[in-house]
Structure formats: structure tokens, C-alpha cells
Amino acid sequence: MRPADLLVRAAGRFQSQIEIQKDGHSVDCKSIMGILTLGAAQGVSLTLSATGLDAEEALTCLAELFADGFNESDSEVA
């Protein structure tokens, strides 16, 4: 659950509307409940999209978070 927490915190820093998508189902990246309902585990492919003034920055920042493995070796995202 920590990664979901970190993701929401990071997303909350941006003005843009950010969505995260799994298997065609998309949820608000600023809602931890939404992210948890995705039930995503490690290794699952997710798509991030953002619309707004700082959209590009937001995507770069969030992608980094994923790339870093949320600074931990946890095997779960949700």
C-alpha cells in the first residue's frame, strides 16, 4: 500500500488531471481508493496520462517513481 500512498502524494503536487490505467480501466491518480481498486501487482503494465499545464512534468515525476521501484523492494503496488 505504501507505493499507492507515495503515488497519490506525488500526483497531488501537480495541477494537472492525472489518470492511471490498467486493462482499459482508468482511475484518478490522486485517489488512493481508485488506485487500490486497480489491484495492480508488480509486473503489471500500467498507463499514465495527464492533462493540464504541468502535465509533462507530472508524467516525468511519476514515471521516475515507478522506475525507482518506489524506493523499496516491495513486491506489491496496491
Add this chain to the structure above:
Amino acid sequence: MLELQGIAVSPGVAIGKVLILDQEGYRITRSQIDSSDRNNEAQRLRQAIDEASSRLDEHRQRSAEKLGKKVGAIFSAHQQMLLDPSLHAEWLRLIEDECYSAEYAISSVLNRYAQAFRNMGSGMMSERAADIRDVERTLLEALGGHPTQASGGDGQSVLASHDLTPSETAKLDREKIVGFCTEVGGPGGHTAIVARGLEIPAVVGLGTFLHRIANAADVIVDGYRGRVILQPTEEILARYRERMEVRATRTTKLSELRDLPAQTLDGTHVSLMANIEFPYEVEACLARGAEGVGLYRTEFLYLGSVKEPTEEQHFEAYHQVVSAMGGKPVVMRTLDLGADKMGQSPRSDRENNPFLGLRSIRLSLRNPHMFRTQLRAMLRAASAGDLRIMFPMITTLHELRTARMVLRQVIDDLQEDNIPVPAKVSVGMMVEVPAAVLMLDHLLPEVDFISIGTNDLIQYTLAVDRTNEYVADLYTGLDPSVLRLIKQSVDQAKKYGVDVSVCGEMSSTPLCALLLVGFGVRTLSAPPSALPQVKQALRNVTLADCEAMAQRALEFGTAREVDAYLQVRFAQLLPEMAIGA
């Protein structure tokens, strides 16, 4: 007034206000508000969110200090749930568009999510459901405290629920909860054991009753007779209060026994040890004059937390117990999780027959990393006193050897790291599977001690799931087959010169304790609260009394005959104890 009969699993009488905890969490009735109050209600909700958020913040800081960052991180995620914009929108919609109370709005929305997570199946997701329940509770408390309100002015509440999971039981606020009653469950189940450990009266297996009661109603839990009385009359209340006073006096008398030796009239000494679950129970052990801890269940570390405990967490708890016991023996049982006791799950799939499945030592051997972590912590704590290691549920010689091999490796690792390990650590096994009893001649030469775990031995011998209320009445330690297995184990242990003790529930009733002594057992381990009674019984009989009783008991063909005989004999030997026992 409504009287319900269930199964008494933890003695004592509790009087308090009902606090209902159902599968969905605290029950919130679907209540609506006047449409003119909608704005106020929305405002109440916002204030509650702020309040809950600051409470969580406190929790987070406190738990991060006390339990480490990982637990703190859970509260951080809880806080994120509180601040979730989509939850806010859904709550406000229910209040503003549909005129529901803030309590109901919170509960119904969160329950829907909890349900959704549970339906996602994996163990991890059902834990999310538990997280949601925590958030819900915090919010409801912030709203003027639904649960706090229900706990009544004097703070004495009786928890009523369909079933209490072991982890819920472990988290109970002992200050406020004075008793509990559940619709399902049986004697010997984990919940019952925890209840006894906490010394909270409990009645389980009451059948469906939650729909018939309301929060905050008066209730009496009679943990002696297995009775629950809802909305009792003044007369009954008075009678129970009087009885509680009499019991309190008797308890004081029993506590005077603390420093007297546990021996029969003819001077045969019996070591009385205590079963504990939580480190704080050490106090109760010493107060009851226990000669040591005969069974330290180490599961609580897993049950209370979401993440697997670290070696340090294990070590701190073990070290605390071992050093507090000041050189008295502490028999630590390695992880006995599985079946009804799963905390966070090392495996997420379901088993059809968890009691015949991957539990206890099997689970440890299958998860060597987890097992090693625990063994390392135990061995490190061993330097602080007399710590002994016991493997649960050994069924085959191969399992025992594998477990000992892992232990050997862990000792080597520690020595390589220059961490002191005592030259000799006693290693034993629980005898709780009939297969182990039959193979004792092979097992005994490879252990320092055995401890008979009657709870599981009964269920595996009689093929009765002790938590299944449909067959719970078939679960009895007095069945002749069980008695024979115990006797056989004791005889074998003596033949091989290996120490034998009994640490199941049978040790805790004076009647069965005398029977066990008659079989030749000289070490009994029981919950601290049971020790004074057992000691009192022992001090009033001779060894010959016990032996004659045991011999006769082995001659019967049915549990009912054994029980009837023992009751009569007990009343003859100990008339004072038999009354009102």
C-alpha cells in the same frame, strides 16, 4: 430480557453495554436527516475528517516511534484514504443529495470498497478491507464517537460479533472491552485461547443473535455457564453483581496461594508453568507464581501487524519475556500460524482443509526465510535467560530433522557473525498429532523435551474441527482415545528419559490437571489465570488419589462415562472446589 445459550470458552462474568462488531465493521443504521440539516451534516463530516486526520497523524508518529517506520507507513496510507477526493465526493453526495447521516454515508461508501477489495480475492486485498475498516472507525469516532458512545459512560463494553478473528481479538482495547460473545466458534479455538490469555470472559457459538440486539443495550456474559443475557432485569443484574463480588473474594484467596509450593498432600511436586501469548502477560505469570513459561505463543507479532515482523521486533519481544522471567525457563514455540490464525498471509490461495494444510511447522519449513528470522531472534534472546525452543505440530521424524537442521544453520550463521549463542539450547517438540505419538520411540532420542498439545491432539484424534460449531460438541479431551494417546506419550517419554509436559487447555482445569498428574505428568502449563485453581486442587489430593483416578478413567469406553466418573470423584476429593466450579 433475552437469554442465549452458547459455549463457555473463557471464565468470568462481564456486565456492560453491547458493542456490535459485524463483518462489515461497526454497525451503522441507515439513518436520514432533515433536508434543512444537510449543510450542517456536511460540515460535521468535514470537521470529522480533519479531526480523524490529526488523530491518525498522532497514531502515525506514535507507532513510528514504537513499532518502526513500516507500521507508521500504514497510517500514512490511512491518512491518504481520509483525504481521498473521490471518497469525499461520494460521502457528500449521500449527505447532500440523499439526506443520509454522515455516519451512514461514511459506512456505506467504505463498506462498498471493503467489499470490492474482499471480492478481489487475494489475501493482500482483504487486508486492504481491514485498513478501510480502521479508517471508518477513526472517522466514526471523530464524529462524536459511535463506538465510544456505545461503550457507555463507565467505558465497560461487551463486544458482540459474528466471529472475532484472532487479529481482531489481539487488537482489543483491554481497558474498555470486558467480555465478548460471538455467533460462531467453539472451545479450543484460537479466539477462545486469546480470551483466556486476556482474562476476558467469553461465550461463543451462540447462533444467530446480532439482529436481535441494539448497540449500547445492557448485557451480561456468563463465561462460566456459557450464557449471554441481553437486557437483563434489575433482579438478575443484582444477582450477577453479587456473584461477581463473591468470585472476587475467592480470587484474592487463590492469589494467597502464590508462594505456596505446588505439591500434593504427600509431597509430590508438580511444576506449574504458564502459557502466554503477549509479553505483558509475564506480569500475570509471576503474580500467579508460575515456575516458568511453558508455552510462549509467538504468533501475536504476526497477528497485530500487516507486515511480516522483523528480526528486531521478534528479538525485542522475546528478550523482554526471557529477561523478565529472570532465569526461569521460557519455552518458546516457533510460529504456529496457519489454519484459523493467519495474520498477513505468506500465501494467498485458499485451502479446503486448512487444519490439514500448510500450517505451523509446515509453513515455517516452506518459508525458510521467515523461519530463520524467528530462530535468529530466539537464539539471540537466549543469552538473557533460560530460553528453550519448541517446534509445533511435528508429524514425522523427517520434519523434526529438517527443523533441527535449519536451527543448526542459524546457530552457525550467528557464530560466524560473532553473536553469542548459549552453548546448549534445549530443543523440543509438541506432540499434537497422533502420528507423532505412534512414532515417539524414533522422535524422543532426538529431542530434549516434549510437550503434549492437547487442543490439536484432540482435534486430530477425533477428526473434529474445534472451530466448527456443528461438531464442536464432539470435541472433548476426555475421550478414551485421547487419554490413551496422552498416557502412551508420557510412558514413552519416561522410558527415554525425556522431559514431558502438557500445555494444552486440559492443564487448565483442576479436574483434568489431576488426571494428567495421575498419568505421570509432572509439568503442567496453563494460562496464568488458571494456575491458582490447579495449585489449590493439587494441594488437596494425594498422588495415589490421582493415579487411582487415572487408572480407572482409562478403563471406560466413552467420553461421557469418563466425564461422569471424574465429576463424581472430583466432588468427593475436593467438595469445596466442586461447588460452583
